[in-house]
Every structure is written in structure tokens, then in C-alpha cells.
Amino acid sequence: MADDDLSPVREGLRAYRLISAMWIRSLMAYRVSFAMTAFGNFAVTAFDFVAILLMFSQVDRLGGYSLAEIAFLYGASCTAFGLADVALGSMDRLGRRVRDGTLDTLLVRPAPVLAQVAADRFGLHRVGRLAQGTLVLTYALVVLDIDWTPLKVLMVPLMLLCGAGIFAAVFVGGAAFQFVAQDAAEVQNAFTYGGTTLLQYPPTVFAKDLVRGVTFVLPLAFVNWLPALYVLGRPYPLDLPSWTAFTPPLVAAALLALAGVVWRAGLRSYRSTGS
Amino acid sequence: MLVRAGRFRLYAAVTEGSFRRYATYRMATAAGVFTNTVFGLILAYTYLALWDERPGLGGYDQSQALTYVWLGQALLTVMALMGGGFEGELIERIRTGDIAVDLYRPADLQLWWLAADVGRAAFQLLGRGIVPMVFGALVFDLTLPPDVLGWLAFLVAAVLGVAVSFAIRFLVALSAFWLMDGAGVTQVAMLAGTFFSGMLLPLNVFPGALGEFARALPWSALLQMPADVFLGERSGTALLRTYAFQIGWAVALLAVGRLLQAVATRRVVVQGG
Numbered sequence: 001m002a003d004d005d006l007s008p009v010r011e012g013l014r015a016y017r018l019i020s021a022m023w024i025r026s027l028m029a030y031r032v033s034f035a036m037t038a039f040g041n042f043a044v045t046a047f048d049f050v051a052i053l054l055m056f057s058q059v060d061r062l063g064g065y066s067l068a069e070i071a072f073l074y075g076a077s078c079t080a081f082g083l084a085d086v087a088l089g090s091m092d093r094l095g096r097r098v099r100d101g102t103l104d105t106l107l108v109r110p111a112p113v114l115a116q117v118a119a120d121r122f123g124l125h126r127v128g129r130l131a132q133g134t135l136v137l138t139y140a141l142v143v144l145d146i147d148w149t150p151l152k153v154l155m156v157p158l159m160l161l162c163g164a165g166i167f168a169a170v171f172v173g174g175a176a177f178q179f180v181a182q183d184a185a186e187v188q189n190a191f192t193y194g195g196t197t198l199l200q201y202p203p204t205v206f207a208k209d210l211v212r213g214v215t216f217v218l219p220l221a222f223v224n225w226l227p228a229l230y231v232l233g234r235p236y237p238l239d240l241p242s243w244t245a246f247t248p249p250l251v252a253a254a255l256l257a258l259a260g261v262v263w264r265a266g267l268r269s270y271r272s273t274g275s
Numbered sequence: 276m277l278v279r280a281g282r283f284r285l286y287a288a289v290t291e292g293s294f295r296r297y298a299t300y301r302m303a304t305a306a307g308v309f310t311n312t313v314f315g316l317i318l319a320y321t322y323l324a325l326w327d328e329r330p331g332l333g334g335y336d337q338s339q340a341l342t343y344v345w346l347g348q349a350l351l352t353v354m355a356l357m358g359g360g361f362e363g364e365l366i367e368r369i370r371t372g373d374i375a376v377d378l379y380r381p382a383d384l385q386l387w388w389l390a391a392d393v394g395r396a397a398f399q400l401l402g403r404g405i406v407p408m409v410f411g412a413l414v415f416d417l418t419l420p421p422d423v424l425g426w427l428a429f430l431v432a433a434v435l436g437v438a439v440s441f442a443i444r445f446l447v448a449l450s451a452f453w454l455m456d457g458a459g460v461t462q463v464a465m466l467a468g469t470f471f472s473g474m475l476l477p478l479n480v481f482p483g484a485l486g487e488f489a490r491a492l493p494w495s496a497l498l499q500m501p502a503d504v505f506l507g508e509r510s511g512t513a514l515l516r517t518y519a520f521q522i523g524w525a526v527a528l529l530a531v532g533r534l535l536q537a538v539a540t541r542r543v544v545v546q547g548g
Contacts, residue, residue: 033458040462047466051475055321057482059328062321183302190313198317205324210316 008112015111019119027124034125041128048200049074049136063205068143069232070202075137076156076224077199080163081192082130087164088171090120092185092192095178104272114263117175144232152231158248159231163223165252169259170195170218176259176266195220203229203237211237222251285382286390293394297402304402307352311407315348319415333479339506340477342418345411346502347474349404353396353433354440354497356468358461361392365448366457375543384536385529388448389441396437418506425507428514432501435521439496442528443468449532452539467492473499493524 027034052074056067065073094117097103106116146152174188181187195214203211203225215221215238229236230245297304319341326337335343352359365388368374377384411417420426447464451457469475471494478489478499489495500517503509509517 033456036459037462040459040466043466044462047470047475050470054476054481055325058332058480059325061328063324181302181306183300184306186303186306186310190310194310194313194317197314201317201321201324206317206320210320 012112012115016115016119019116020122023119023122024124037125038128041125042132043128045078045129045132048078048197049132052200063202065202065204065234068140069234070200071136072140072144072232073202073224073228074200075133075135075140076159076163076228077196078133079130079137080133080160080223081167081196082126082133083160083164084167084171085192086124086126086130088118088168089123089126091118091171091175092178092188093117093120094175095182095185098179098182098270101272103270113267114172146231147233155227155231155245159224159227162227162248162252166220166223166248166255167192167195169252169255170220172256172259173262176262179266179270191218195223199224202234208238215240219251219255222248286386289387289390290394290397293391294398295394297395297398307403308406311348311351311403312410315345315407315411316414318344318347319411333477334508335477335479335506336418338416338418339508341411341415342506343477343502345408345415345417346505347498348407348411349400350433350436350498350501351474352399352403354436354468354472355396355444356440356465356472356474356497358465358468360395360440360444361388362444362448362457362461365445366451366461369448369451370455370457378540378543384540385445385532388445389438392441392444393437396440400433420505420507425505428510429501429505432504432517432521435518435525436497436501438525439493439521439528442525442532443493445532446528446535449535449539452535452542468494468497471495472497473502477502493528496521496524 049071052067052070055062060066062070094103097106097117097120103113106113106120109116141156170191171188174191177187178184195218198206198214199220203221211221221237226236226240226245227248230242236242236244322340322344323337326332326335326340330337332340351357355362365374368377377387380387412419420429443464447460448457450460454460471478471489471492473489473495478486478495480486481489490499500509500521504514504517
């Protein structure tokens with residue numbers, strides 16, 4: 001029974017692995033081009049941090065936070081997003097597939113559609129962004145003067161994994177929205193790229209209502225703000241109780257489940273272009 | 276004289292067609308407006324924090340700094356700072372060889388694409404520029420030009436910015452004649468475009484020599500200068516100097532484009548046998 005419940009998941013993962021391996025092989029046929037796009041990805045995102053460095057050439061603190069502390073928030077957000085982006089960054093192509101009707105090809109194949117869409121044009125060059133986030137995070141961990149406890153040490157990898165899970169749910173949810181609005185890939189960008197940009201700065205920078213929105217409506221605050229502020233020993237936004245720093249696994253699981261439901265609803269509503 | 280009028284009508288028609296073409300994607304435009312507004316909101320708060328810490332940074336007061344954020348969002352697609360203009364299409368035509376057909380046409384390659392890009396920029400300004408700006412003005416205290424002349428001065432600076440932006444991207448596209456694949460150059464141009472135009476941070480906040488250097492490059496004509504004109508930072512002779520800087524870069528880059536176009540055209544003939 002339990003075996004039956006899991007088999008679609010296993011099948012999906014297998015399809016995802018096969019398709020992404022195929023795309024990696026095709027990318028590796030042009031190694032120089034791959035290296036260039038990966039580096040380009042690295043450089044594009046690195047400029048975001050350069051902007052923060054330029055800000056700190058003029059000030060010592062931003063929203064009451066030091067450069068090292070902001071680098072920690074930045075690195076955590078960027079790494080978590082980078083993980084989700086490598087795995088699911090192709091999801092925003094769904095709108096185009098719905099428009100030109102090529103989604104139909106995926107529907108008739110004997111593999112879960114979600115896995116096929118996610119692995120479609122699997123972009124290994126997106127590791128450039130991931131590398132950039134990891135680098136800044138490492139810098140922050142070296143420079144920061146943190147009173148490490150086992151719990152805080154554990155919190156760092158947990159935060160990255162749960163953050164990636166939360167962003168993954170946003171990617172899937174955004175793709176599901178494109179079944180309805182086929183031409184609106186940019187709305188998804190607002191939540192994915194916009195989300196990671198927002199989380200690069202401390203919550204003290206933003207208006208209370210905006211912080212409320214990304215805590216209770218679209219719970220991005222659980223990607224890095226709450227767990228990272230626990231590690232840094234800083235007060236949480238909105239006077240949230242201290243145990244909320246440990247809730248990201250629950251939030252990520254709930255969001256992923258919700259994204260699954262939304263995805264299935266979106267897929268069911270799909271009418272091919274021909275009919 | 277008659278021929279001239281005919282030419283003008285041709286390019287005007289290209290501009291209009293390009294405008295209509297971009298206007299077709301209504302859903303995508305609405306989605307873009309939404310994204311620009313979200314990013315404007317996030318950036319506005321980071322700028323507020325920065326200017327809270329250092330009032331008067333870069334010669335801007337807080338209201339001017341906030342206005343700069345929303346101008347950046349409004350002009351992002353107009354100036355094609357992150358790509359997304361005609362260059363991808365032109366590179367594709369060069370790569371596939373379709374460019375040979377274009378060169379046989381009784382129209383000038385550079386003028387043709389300039390006309391098309393002007394149509395695109397005009398639509399982006401109306402379609403994606405105004406709504407985020409209005410939203411920004413409703414939520415924050417922005418600094419707007421005090422009179423019609425101020426708006427006109429800004430509009431001239433924006434048009435000149437589009438000319439410089441086009442000239443840069445035309446060169447990017449022509450590089451495909453030699454490289455066959457424009458991906459690398461396009462990406463470098465995008466990086467330079469976001470960084471040196473002042474999209475990430477106003478160029479007058481850049482420290483020391485880096486700031487001087489950035490302000491001398493052509494990309495400063497795309498966002499920093501139109502923004503300064505909008506914010507009333509340039510008037511009288513300073514305004515004329517700004518225009519001269521923009522015109523200077525536009526003319527220089529367009530001339531290089533013209534030269535490269537001539538060289539490249541000969542290459543096509545050689546390749547074609």
C-alpha cells in the first residue's frame with residue numbers, strides 16, 4: 001500500500017533524472033559555451049552583492065545591520081534560491097509551452113508532467129548563481145562573530161534546505177498560474193527573483209505591512225529571516241515568538257503540498273490550443 | 276525630395292509597426308508592470324534605509340532617491356538595460372544568413388532597426404513605464420518636474436538615451452558577423468548595461484574614481500542622465516552639457532556601427548560566393 005503511494009513520486013524522480021541527464025549531456029557537447037553561460041550566471045548575480053558592497057562604501061550599517069550580517073542573509077537567500085533554481089528554474093517556460101501547444105507532447109508521454117516540465121532544458125549553468133550565493137555565505141560565516149551552539153550549527157544547512165523547498169513551491173505554484181495566464185511568466189519572476197532580492201536585506205528595512213505579507217500570506221520570511229536571525233541572535237520581525245525560528249521545515253512541507261494541489265488543479269484546467 | 280519623403284514614410288511605418296507589435300502582448304505587459312512595481316517597492320525601501328543612514332548621499336535628498344528607484348523601473352525596458360530589444364532577432368538573422376535578404380532590401384539596415392527600436396521603446400515607455408511610476412508616486416513622496424518644460428527636458432534626455440542604447444545594442448548584434456554566436460557579447464552588454472547605467476545604484480553614489488569612470492561611459496546616458504534631468508539636477512548650461520554628452524556618444528557609436536555594417540556587408544558577399 002505504502003509502496004503504491006510512493007510509486008508516482010519515484011517515477012517522477014526517475015523521469016526527472018533521465019531528462020535532466022539528457023540536457024546535461026547536450027550542454028556538455030559545447031563545453032566552452034557551458035562554462036561561459038555558467039560564469040555569466042555567476043557574474044549577473046554577483047553584481048547584486050557588488051551593489052551592497054558599494055552601499056557599504058558609504059555607510060557602516062543598513063537597517064541597523066552590519067555588512068557581515070547582511071552578507072549572511074544574502075548568502076542564505078541566494079543559496080536557497082539557487083538550489084531551487086537549478087532544480088526547477090525551467091518551470092517558467094511552461095507558459096510558452098501552453099501557448100504553442102507543445103505541452104501536449106509532454107501529456108502523452110508515460111511520465112509525470114511536473115517532472116518533465118521541471119527537467120525541460122535542465123540548466124546546469126544555473127550553478128553559477130548557486131556558487132555565488134555559497135561564496136557570500138562562506139564569507140559571512142568566516143567574518144561573523146557568532147556564539148555557536150549545536151542548534152545554531154544545525155540551523156544553517158536546515159535553513160538552506162527548507163528555503164530551497166519554499167522557493168521550489170513558489171516555482172511550481174507560479175507555473176500552475178501560467179496554465180491560466182499563459183503570457184505572464186514575469187509575474188512568477190516578481191515572486192521568485194523579487195522574493196530572493198527582498199530576503200537579501202534585513203526585515204528592519206521594510207515597512208511592517210510588507211513584512212507581514214511575506215510572513216503570513218506568502219511565507220518567504222521562513223526562507224532565511226527567521227532562522228538566520230536566530231543564528232545571529234537578533235530580534236525577529238513583528239515580535240514573533242522565538243520558536244518560530246524552528247518552523248521552516250513545517251512551512252516548507254505545507255507549501256510544497258499546497259503547490260502540488262495547485263499544480264494538479266492547473267493541469268486539469270488545461271485545454272490544448274487546438275480545441 | 277520626393278524620394279526622401281518616401282523614405283521617411285517607410286521608416287515611420289516600421290516604427291509604427293514595431294509599436295503595434297509590442298502592444299499585442301497585453302498579458303505580458305501587465306505581468307511586466309506587476310514585476311516592475313514589486314521590484315520598485317523592494318528597492319525603494321532599501322534606498323530609504325540607505326538615505327536614512329546618509330542623508331544627502333550623492334547629492335540626492337530622500338525623495339529624489341526614491342524617485343530615482345521608480346525612474347529606473349520605468350526606464351528598464353525602455354532602454355532595454357537587461358536586453359530584450361531587437362538585438363536577439365538581428366543576431367538570429369545574421370546566424371541563419373537571412374541577413375542577406377535584408378541587405379538586398381532598398382532600406383538601410385541601421386536605420387531600419389533604429390526605426391523599429393524607437394517604436395519598441397515608445398511602447399515600453401507608455402505600457403510599462405507609467406503605471407509603476409504612478410504607483411510609486413501614490414505610495415511614496417516623489418520629486419516630479421515642476422512644470423511642462425521640466426517634463427519636456429526629461430523627454431528629450433530619454434529619447435537621446437534610447438538613441439545611445441540602440442547604438443550600443445546594434446554594435447552587440449553586429450558582432451555576430453564575426454562570432455556567429457551572440458550569447459557571450461549579449462551577456463557582457465547586459466552586465467555593463469545594468470551596472471554602468473546606474474540601475475543597481477545611482478552612479479553618483481559610486482565612490483571616487485569608479486564613479487568618475489562610470490559617469491564617463493555611454494551607459495550613463497541611459498538612466499543616470501535622464502534621471503538627473505527629471506530630478507531637476509541639471510538646468511541651464513548643465514542641461515545642454517548633458518544633451519551634448521548624450522548626442523556625442525550616440526553619434527560616435529552610430530558611426531562605428533555604420534562602419535562595421537559596411538565591413539560586415541562585404542563579408543556577407545564574400546561568404547555568399
